[in-house]
Amino acid sequence: MSSLTSANQSDLEAFFRLSHDNLCIAGYDGYFRKVNPAFVKLLGYSEEELFAVPISSFVHPQDKELTAETRSLILKDKPLLNFENRYITKTGEIVWLSWTSIPDHTKELIYAVSKNITHKKKLEEDRQLLIKDLTAINTGLKQLTYTISHDLRSPVSNMMSIFSLLDLSLIQDEDSLQYLDLLEKSVHELKDTLDEQMKHLKETLLLKSTMEPIPLREVFQATTDSIRSLIKSSGTTFVVDFSEVELLLGNSFYLHSIFLNLITNSIKYARPEIPPIIGITSKKDGDSARLLFTDNGIGFDLGKNGSKIFKLNQVFTDHSNSNGIGLYLVKNYMNSVGGTIDVSSRVNEGATFCLTFKEQGLN
DSSP states (O other), X not given: OHHHHHHHHHHXXXXXXXXSSEEEEEETTXXXXXXXXXXXXXXXXXXXXXXXXXXXXXXXXXXXXXXXXXXXXXXXXXXXXXXXXXXXXXXXXXXXXXXXXXXXXXXXXXXXXXXXXXXXXXXXXXXXXHHHHHHHHHXXXXXXXXXXXXXXXXXXXXXXXXXXXXXXXXXXXXXXXXHHHHHHHHHHHHXXXXXXXXXXXXXXXXXXXXXXXXXXXXXXXXXXXXXXXXXXXXXXXXXXXXXXXXXXXXXXXXXXXXXXXXXXXXXXXXXXXXXOEEEEEEEXXXXXXXXXXXXXXXXXXXXXXXXXXXXXXOOOSOOTTOOSOHHHHHHHHHHHTTOEEEEEEOTTSOEEEEEEESSOOOO
């Protein structure tokens, strides 16, 4: 019996030590009693530093009150499921954690496990901003269409109708006929001009007002900085080459969203036990520029799912974080700037996404 207990204890220690999730045991006094290596690595503090001060010392100031309220519920024997809050690492990075905790009143201990969901929160934030931006654009376009159609085009149409009712045979004066002819042509030209202006304003609102030269290296750096903990914990390495095209004409927010979605997808769909290797390369192609994102992940079955990859709510794995939105947003951004996105892939041989941006006069 004692040998069995010893073996079980050994197994539990190995599980605690080797788990990629963040495991910890806390006392009712609000201090850590035991933490696993994954948690130590995530926060960047040593075990001694984590044990020396209250757990609340590591919680983001804006989450301290809610965390304290939630902790009081645990002490009242209410298990905690999927509670999200922010911690601050030793380097000052903010990480989002999703907690599941169970109390043990007999030992006055709380057993907890958390997952790092920082990248998920970042994606949610970007998607909400994108939706807000697209909604504002859509509202502006509707108002623009209404204004031009109702306030300007209607009077012009009325003038054209009046000309159609005129009986020019009753007018004998040649000068008057000539002036009426010129006036009718001017009205038609005004209508054509309004149509062109409407088209131009739409293009300006959608594209021109938000287009700017964007340094690709800065976009890559900002994106990877925002998910540093995910990159570190997954062992991801990057092979980056922006030598052919260093600046890309586009919308900075959307380009950051593209980098974030494609990078996190490559990490999320890595092959088991094989650290992700992500390549990002810019290419010059005449007046166009291309961005190539490659990875060594699980890939896609294009024969089965090739037509669905960029559609909304399409999920091709049983991954818990899959929601079928990321690639849909990337596709819509490329459509909005007149660009294209294509994918080549084989199952368990990774995937390559090729993004083509038209009429790029930058290098």
